[in-house]
Amino acid sequence: MTTVDVSVLDGVGTSPRRPDGTLKVRGEFAFSSDLWHEDMLWGATLRSPYPHAEIRGIDLTAALALPGVYAILTYQDVPGAKRYGLEIADQPVLAMDEVRYQGEPVAIVAADHPETARRAAGHIAVDYLELPPVTDPEEGDLLRRVPVRTGDPHPTADVVVTGEYQVGMQDQAFLGPESGLAVPAEDGGVDLYVATQWLHVDRKQVAACLGLPEEKVRLSLAGVGGAFGAREDLSMQVHASLLALHTRKPVKMVYGREESFYGHVHRHPATLRYEHGATRDGDLVYVRARIVLDGGAYASSSTAVAANAATLGIGPYEVPNVDMVADVYYTNNPPCGAMRGFGAVQACFGYESQMDKLAAALGMSPVELRIRNALTTGSRMPTGQVVEGPAPVASLLARVRSRPAPPPSTPDLRELPGGVSNTTHGEGVVRGVGYAIGIKNVGFSEGFDDYSTARVRLELVGGEPAALVHTAAAEVGQGLVTVQAQIARTELGVERVTVATADTSVGSAGSSSASRQTYVTGGAVRAACQAVRATLLSRVAGATDVVGGKLVNAAGVVVADLAEAIGDEPVEETVEWRHRPTYPIDPKTGQGDAHVQYAFAAHRATVDVDVELGLVKVVEIATAQDVGKAVNPLAVVGQIHGGTAQGLGLALMEEIQIVDGVVRNPSFTDYLIPTILDMPPMSVDVLELADPHSPYGLRGVGEPPTISSTPAIVAAVRAATGKALARVPIRPEHITT
Amino acid sequence: MDFLRPSTWEEALAAKAAHPEAVPIAGGTDVMVELNFDRRRPPALLDLTRVAALTEWGGDGDLLRVGAGVPYRRIIEELGGRLPGLAMAARTVGSPQIRNRGTVGGNLGSASPAGDAHPPLLAAGAEIELASVRGVRRVPVDEFFTGPKRSVLAPDELIAAFWMRPARTGDQFAKIGTRNAMVIAVCSFALTLDRERRTVGTGIGSAAPTPVRAPAAEAFLAASLDWDSPGAVPPAVAAEFGRLVAAAAAPIDDVRGTAAYRRHALSVLARRTLTWAWEGSR
């Protein structure tokens, strides 16, 4: 076979521009909240004001009397399954006899104007009997316990450090609120246009709740304004569909900003108790850990989050003896589920804080201690799984350590803690540096059948070969929108590639989460392209390869033009593609090859802290990450910047504050996310060490930056202040008292 | 909802007299948030953006008169030299977009304890000019605020302008927020040192039900500073001043911070701004 390397314009390894980039910057991109249909109605949701209450009655009379109201539905109007859920169907479509968290949907309204719909919702009289909420997870019902145990159950060590750490509830804080449009169809089904992360899992749940066969529920992806895990669970999908089927009219629903805080799951708050034992030389002997996650009112993806926390919970280190238990509990707090980093974030704050503490106890440098214990190719995880392929933990740390230190800050206020708020001209400012490294699984784990489907069609358009790529994979901002076309260009040697709108007329692509889409849907697109090539080759006698738009024979001689081989018969292939199987873990010992791929990133944070006022300015972040293969190098760096910013937010400001089950800051006025003055310049070192098992050797990119940036920043603040800082986000008063 | 659009000040006052329930809208950066969050459904809006007189400023002897509708951006660019404390506060408001539209008149109209324009107005002893078809009155700013989001503004009145002495000496403003931009004050502090008159003015934001002065701190400092000396402020004086400023506050615990932190931060800000203002005024 002739293997001539043909580099294709805008193929794999190049950085073509996002087709939606300019539109988004100019405010012209159509998000799901911009959907419109002739004659459409507007939906609104009545939500529980209480974290826990019995519903004794619902009176719709006054609401129904409002002119312009078309329908008001309660749980009694749900024709199919009354509950749904990603893993456990425990979440009511509309509350039945009880509400279990503040903001739980109780009734839905369709009206001819959004204002009317909202006002009607306000006129629904619900007779609640308030019940005491369970807000401490350790007093709640256990949802899942994941032990991971290996080695000696009673180890001893020269040096032992213990710590208890806490992670507050972070929000994904996407900018495009939950929204979509449901259009009733002639066949009694519904066409749903929605911003989501996984069309097919939505369809499965929506169809079940509507009591319809899946083929009567057709979903198309509408413009997604960010996701970060918050669109894995259903929000308005069933509600809008119910209203549309009931009124026989298209129904649009758009959550407001405040409502959005109640409309999706959040990152699990966690309490993490760790004990690390090491030899005097700094070799880790054992880790004992108890992680408690607050799952909130419904299961969502909590069970998988707990598994990640447990299986990744000692970090990227070799530890012979491990006794880890991660528990997730039900409470009456807001439901928690998927968010970028998925269980690995909370654990990393715990184990990396411990590594710093241990380094201090040993009198070692924190980086030295980490490098000494770093896992590498062939190391065994505490689950017994052997790490295959590159695992450059030590070299990532060494790389960030060797970056030149940022210069001291200048008197420009924008460079000082407090910024232009003019709180210091240098008084009280102390610099600190901190390091961290994290580990994340890529793809779905524990034996999940994790696959993607791609359909690729090659045909002549205006006499020229053109490819159409169709998958159901959700572009949520991560860049898949260029990746699919890049792969098709490289595989088919065709420059003209169109990516069709993601919808359910093609098979499932799996979720845009777990850093998996470039790997799994990228793999599916590549496989479909290869099938297209094979069909083409079979059409031309003697052809063995497609090179540079020509079919060649074994001798490398051109035997046909691509256009000739296509002729009037377009080639279309649909392929379902799977990564290597994973396996469940033993429920008692946690042993098993649960994960398909590990990804690593290291961060070094440099901060200036005003130690008198407790204000922090992150001065610089250096990061190094192995991505296997940068399919789109510019998009890779974008993911690393964005993920790091999200970790900075968790370190310093982002928290949904909850008192007695009630959210106190459901707005961007008081739920603060980093601004451009909070994000420092970054140096990003991208390694491309090919994974032998993945397409092009690539490694998932999206989540690792979020995981280690938080503990690196906290470590830097500790270095500057000498404070223990066992909780994130750090608040100024944690530093000043 | 009616949308009233007067094009002159007289028309605006007449409209407000005829529709006292109409909500004035200047930059709209508070009003539109309230409407969007459904916190308010007024029967009418009174758009002040066509009233040119509101966006003018000028001198009147010792005092500057600044129209209520001058946006923060112009305060920074055009009045930064004359009203440096207010300009520093303006620089901390929201984002460039908000500073392009938001006005001091709107800040006063909202009368939030966290309004960033308020502490420098308090420190400078500004007066607020209120007008109605009944006439014009000037209210000292420390009598303007009556409670959280409440003021002496009568239903038929509009805020015309504020009057302030240009700073000849040291003005300072500092604000605590939990991020480095676009943040509502956890607490804030403004200071005016007038070497010529040997007076001290203070303003505290976000640490009491209304923006407040710290009169005891002002009196202490005015008496303790060696006004003729070019030397530094004695640390003990600065520390006591900080303590008295913190004592003047009546903060609470809320989502933005704790009462204890606010007091602590105010004492630090008072000390630091004193040092800067004293040096700046030499």
Ligand SMILES: Cc1cc2nc3c(=O)[nH]c(=O)nc-3n(C[C@H](O)[C@H](O)[C@H](O)COP(=O)(O)OP(=O)(O)OC[C@H]3O[C@@H](n4cnc5c(N)ncnc54)[C@H](O)[C@@H]3O)c2cc1C
């Ligand atoms: C994203 C964002 C960030 C913000 N950040 C800050 C900040 O950092 N610091 C801060 O202090 N504020 C901040 N604000 C609040 C707001 O920008 C300020 O309070 C601003 O000064 C309001 O001015 P405006 O002209 O937009 O007022 P408007 O919204 O037009 O009006 C505000 C109030 O004043 C009344 N009003 C306006 N003009 C008059 C008049 N001439 N006579 C009588 N009543 C009048 C209105 O009826 C209304 O009650 C922020 C707002 C937003 C949306």
